[in-house]
Amino acid sequence: MEAIAKIPQEDGNLSQRIRDAVGQCSASDLEGLLDPLTSSEALRELLLLSPAERDIVLEIVPAGLAAGLVEEAPNEMAVELVERLDPERAAEILEQLDSDIQADVIGELNETDAEAILSEMDEEDAADVRLLSTYDDDTAGGLMMTEVFRFNDTQTVGNVLRNLASDDDDFERYRGQHPYVVDQDNRAVGVVSLRSLLTAKRSEKLTAIMVPPLTVPLDMRLEELEDVFSEHPFLGVPVVDVDGVLVGFVSRSAVAEAILKRSESESLKRQGVVGDELRSMPLMLRSRRRLAWLAANIVLNIIAASVISAYEETLAAVIALAIFLPMVSDMSGCSGNQAVGVTMRELSLGLVRPMDATRVWLKEISVGVINGIALGILISLVAWLWKGNPALGIVIGVALALNTMLAVSIGGVVPLLLKRLGQDPAAASGPLLTTITDMAGFFFVLSLATLLMPWLI
Known part of the structure; x- marks a missing residue:
């Protein structure tokens, strides 16, 4: 019984310590309190704060930590968190996220706020977000991320291995992807397995060990994507336009999350709950x-x-x-x-x-x-x-x-x-x-x- 009684007290102490750190605008204290928590626990603590206190947290904690909170929040709440921030800070946080999540948030903002944030982002990232925002949410284009692990068909196994060894941060963004091979027009012509990379000679051309890739078009619907992942064990597939140009990568997890989100949304609508309602909302x-x-x-x-x-x-x-x-x-x-x-x-x-x-x-x-x-x-x-x-x-x-x-x-x-x-x-x-x-x-x-x-x- 004592252990059970202590749980609310510990939660209360943590929440109070977070409030104290917010009151003192102590970024280091907030990072020390929020960083050890799971994403859902950290978001819960954030939503227990007042809107003004949430603004302070997102303004002063490291951008990576703030991005994790925005990513964990339901879409409507994520939009609310971002639109209250200064555009420069909002852009700094969003640039820590994958392009598909950036597009989800930016796409829900009003045009003025969206353009203000996009103008503060890297030009290439902003262009990707604008492109992704034009696709329907339940299509491959709307679900894909533009970060693709790609190499030219003139490169060798050694080029790929050196890239893997030197660009750890970039490689993290390509999780679940095999190296895709593109021709001079950026058309997807092959995919290389990691096993082939490790067993082939470094001087060997990628074209010698690649196999034809399974690709999906930009307009493929969510239901069809679900079928693709049901039939194949891939963690993701490349997305191409009508000319075969490689434009993005859609992951199995993104498709599964979209299906779950739609199911939850339809269930809530049947019960009369509109949108991503949370009790922390006005x-x-x-x-x-x-x-x-x-x-x-x-x-x-x-x-x-x-x-x-x-x-x-x-x-x-x-x-x-x-x-x-x-x-x-x-x-x-x-x-x-x-x-x-x-x-x-x-x-x-x-x-x-x-x-x-x-x-x-x-x-x-x-x-x-x-x-x-x-x-x-x-x-x-x-x-x-x-x-x-x-x-x-x-x-x-x-x-x-x-x-x-x-x-x-x-x-x-x-x-x-x-x-x-x-x-x-x-x-x-x-x-x-x-x-x-x-x-x-x-x-x-x-x-x-x-x-x-x-x-x-």
Whole structure:
């Protein structure tokens, strides 16, 4: 128990020591406190500070340490950290990062702030960032880094080995890459394995030991990149333009991170969380984002509730219906969410497009009919045995069967229709599905009950 009790105290002491170092503007103390921490622990301590205190930390600690904090932060928070800094200091920090991360941060800044920082960066680095910012985030161009371990086809094994021995810092930026061979027009013509380098004679030309490289185009989508890395054990692949010119390198880890990020983003959107929300963000910003979602849901729920209001007399006469109303809407909603999940997965993989809505519906309604009938029979038996009224069982069973068919139809097709309309299917499909299945479920139960009222009372 003592060990457990000490943990918060130690955390508190560390946080206080960091605040004291910030108050004294002691760069050496801050470096000594933050540098031994893992990246996530150091970021956590940074976010416990006020915005003004964070600015001081990023201004005075070594640029490499500050860059590690920016890199660890979610994209939206990283942008906020950078845009509050003096452009010269922001440029100094960003230059410690790989070009793909630089582009992610710069691309989210407003044009004025972005240009102010780019003007302070090395001209070549700034040009790379501008180029990367033009590509979609979920393509090879948007995920690649421009730092490529390349050699000319006229060079020898000895040239590469001498480069490896003399440029340790540069080599660190090429982690995961084999040496790529380019011709005089900078077109990728080969790749050399490190084993071949170590076993070949130093005087041997790279062209003698290279093999044709596996390359990917700039516009290759994230789903296709995922397939490439599933089929090949490479840590990364070179990226080429339409002329075969080597322009960058996309790593396996960058693709995996992008896939995870998209999955997390879609999950959060379905729950009504917009953007990379963190509790260290401004209170009113977080409140405003959440209220936009919640207010819309109030309207949708009022629409669903209006159906119940229209059948108040039926509900009052057969109070047992109130027990089964949430069951019908919830079970149908679960079936619909399964359909939404499959459609979102197929959309992300590029297996379906909005034009495939009819085919998707036919596939879903087939499942919906089978599952709807099975679930309808099951719940009708439960209602009959529980309340001793077979007519009640028929009402609830038929309502659930019909609503399940409707729910899977909506869940399968609505994301495609939203995609065609240019709306975000991950954010909008859930509320629409919930509202329609609730409203339809209430309608099916109460309208059927009204028709069979003589047998229910």
